[in-house]
Amino acid sequence: MLALALASGAVGHALWSAAREGWTYDEAFHLTWSERFLDTGVSERTSQERLNSKTPIMVPAVLARKAARAAGMTDAGALRFFARAPSALWLALLLLLVYAAGREIGPLSGALAVAAAALDPNLAAHASLATSDVPFACATLATILAAHRLWERPSPAHAALLGVTLGIALVAKVTAFVLLPGLAILPLVARHETGAVPLRRLALFLAGTLLCAWAAISGAYLLREMGRPLGSLALRSAPFLRAASALPNLRVPLPAPFLTMFDATLATDRRDWNVVALGRRYPSGVWWYFAVLWALKTPVLLLAAQVWGLARAARHPELRRHPLLRLLAANLAFILVYFSVLFRVQVGYRYVLMALPLAYVIAAAGVATLPPRRLWTAMAGAVVVTALAENATYLGNPLSFTNAAVQPKRLAYRLLADSNIDWGQNRERIDDWLAAREWGAARVDPVHILPGRNVIDLNLVAGVGDFEQYRWLREHLRPDGHLGHTWLWYWIDDDTFNRFLYDARRRVPDPFAGTVCPATLDYTRQSSDGETAFSLLRMPRPGETWITCAEVRRDTDVGFRVSKGSADVGVFVAPGVCRAETVPEGQEAWWRLEPGTHALCLVVQPYKRTWLPYQLEGSWRVHGRSARLAIHPLIPESTPPPPEATSRRSSSPPRPPGD
Template identity: 30%
Template structure:
């Protein structure tokens, strides 16, 4: 790489500083997102007691960095209760932050700024890669596109793992490029270190293996015919060394200890129990890695959890709920969440490539090969809960767009006007919704106010809206309100001074609601986007707020909480609340009370699979098998009325209950 001039670095530094300011404004107005409390508590306990068994779904790196500001604080730690590891981390994380931080988020803001180092690192890598691959102008343009990319802005300072892994993916690819061009021990060590940091940021870091192997093939193909064997041998040896170095770095973040939890604490469930349902290659791989202790126990628990998560997540896409992922999710989601300006610039890059004005084939391969592998795996994964899972694609797209535009501009200056217009569209579109970048959608899909009609979860509503809801409540003093909040009870609006009564959702099955939901409510109804669209339910028919999708809303809060005024029939919500109450009472060995709640649910929704199942379960617990069989038969009939791909989630279990 040619030495970059000081004015170029100054411009790059100014853009990165601007990015930091924009991100600080965004996160200062957001409450905890769904996963942050979980990550923060897990990270603090790693520092506090070497406990890697809380939130093993993600490796330690981001959590450790984010919680560095807590090390000098004297904080209350909730007593561990040996619950299932996810429940333990989410609920203790909630209590930990409510007690030690509160709604002003003094500590949270500091932790988010610490986590922001990965966004800065990503921007630096984009600038370096662009300048090295395609020249200084391309490097600056790519950086500009990333700084104003809505998805990058939305995820930059959150205490989550997506930005960290995207940063280190880029770093590893860049380091490997430099190593492949001019092998040396220092460059090999840097590549191994970057690969280890990628593995330590998120489990998807293992995709580095096929990415680097694909890039090795590119390097061999680009080598002179007489040097290809030597190049292949050098790169294979380097790849083996990178793998070893990366695994050593990964072990270092777990303190070179196999056990997930310190002495005296056990995993719930254990790795063997959690992995028992795995079949085939997945079972063989996890079993042998655990037997030979080749990877830390906590990391293996995370790998196991990924397999289940990919199968179990219901999704919402283009107005419909699905019980599982669909292959077209990410192509559609990217078309919605990407600015039209960036899409247009990528099209220009395609024109530059086809017309052979963009001729850096090796460098383009370092963008296209990793991007294609990553997108291909994402499409097949089933984890369809937000574009944050493909955040890595956005810096690659920015680099590709910058390369294409600068190549075209060198041939004909008129392309500058076209490309400049698209860059302006990109920036203006991002700033037009600022600071609500989480819910961004481009203008072709109706803009940010309509994102919830097509996508859900972290693409719209990641539970980040509570400060804005509090402002709304303060502007309506003394008014009655009911709130379906997507993260309750793992996060509680009451902790922010929001007095609204909670409504049942897919996530409220673990705690009895403080107030029974009446059949009709009067006043204000607040629905978070995830609950309005029922993204956590496997069937449209189970959406208890379906009628509100067709009703005009009075207000939008942060483009992800919707306000309705008046008197509303909510008997479906009342029924779900009664179902969940019955299930909790059964777990507490109080079947008579459970039966009362289940009978109430059935009275409200007699043709519902959940209400009839709850009634049958309560009657079975009381020994009334004949009545239970009748309830299960009605539940089975209701299950058969669901969409075909949702029926397997209910029918086999009900048939087993009917014919034990």
């Protein structure tokens, strides 16, 4: 009964969080791709990079949202909840499968396994979102269980079940191919008590499994774009391009979007990724990434119990010989080795979410071998109580969970970041949090720290997007607190800001500046704390660059503030090279200039929607000392010559033919 209560609590927590959390970064792409595919059949993946691995596994979420709209729902929060609700159902099914897997070893193992999985906040966290992680975890365990059933009790029904579950896993995520080696070694990890299955019968079962897997994949893609020639597909990865070049007319009997999912994933996997862990950046990932996440994102006593259970299972002779446990262990090993050593996209614990149920089933089997004593019962109670207490502190925000060993929580970004804490789920709440604290003057996500209260997204501080942007902040300051674990706030006094400008924003005169800032320019003296307005009310050319020449006699701070629009502002360092950073509306960027001439630059781009009126308004500001400023375009606009300078011939009527 306790296991059932904990499982119900986990599903309830997922639903509660689904109602409270804002949209995360990936959800819109999952739903957009699936809804467009369902409604129009369009399956392209090139218009947005995040469409590369999206699949129809999210069609139930799309249908749930459509049903809510059809019922008259218009509230954005309610529609978001209905889109996420199917993920909670996937979690309920996953916990049922965890119990079924544990029950194969014994009733106590099943109860312990489902209780442990329910206490792990990571499963509930991702079950609160409209993403493919929990469906994939569910399909992974279902595939392993189906393979075990087929091997133990061969039958056409079990072969079909294995094919369907494997097909669903492949539909959910491209990384489901990691299951194939784990299933292939089934004859090595499990032996029949009644002897080997006849080879012919085994071949028939295998054929049936493959047929059902093909049917599940094709059905999920609604039988659309079946068997298109390889040469007609929009391919990007080297392996697929080589195959299409060699066999352009080859018609693979699979849906084209299923193939392009593999292709797009291969095309992006080998690039550098901004993997941030333990305060460092690893462009190609690091082998211990997921081990660290497991240690920091599992409740402390639950983690200890899991390690103890895994060790006991490894030492127990009967458990080591159990076919299902050996199959689970083999697949767990393949998953961990692949994602830790070969996989480069290490940007979240969610990528190995399917490994958690496998580990809990094995650990539960080990713990279940303990003799019945009050001590063990008391220890189990302590695990449950402490895990519930740790979960409670993240009620409605389980994505941000870190265990009690991570202290203080405002420094958690030094250990882990990205979707492990902040996946954008609190972006929509920051304005309310600031208003409740009367922090209306706070600087939110400034280009760099500024005097006063700065409230900065955790991932920006950690360096997930741009590792250099807040390096000085990470190395010299500690946050004064956090908001919802995903926003960090700092109070920056004048002395700290002065030290920051000297350390990180100081510019010495560059001889190159003289080539774009000659003394003949029309300079205007700007007094300290004054400003020179700049505006552009026409559509700019692509990469249009404006140079601001600044002459200073002593150390002077010069900055640019954008009041309308957005621009890239920085330092002109070489011909045609503006080393700039994006300054969005309401933000500003400053430099401390040493005596001499400096060339600052501003780069603007035309709107993609060319019919919209362009507007950029801002001002160059000076602080500390006065400065002489001159603003001019890098490439002057061409102007037509005056009428008196126009050649008469150019306006003469054309000569008649034959003259």
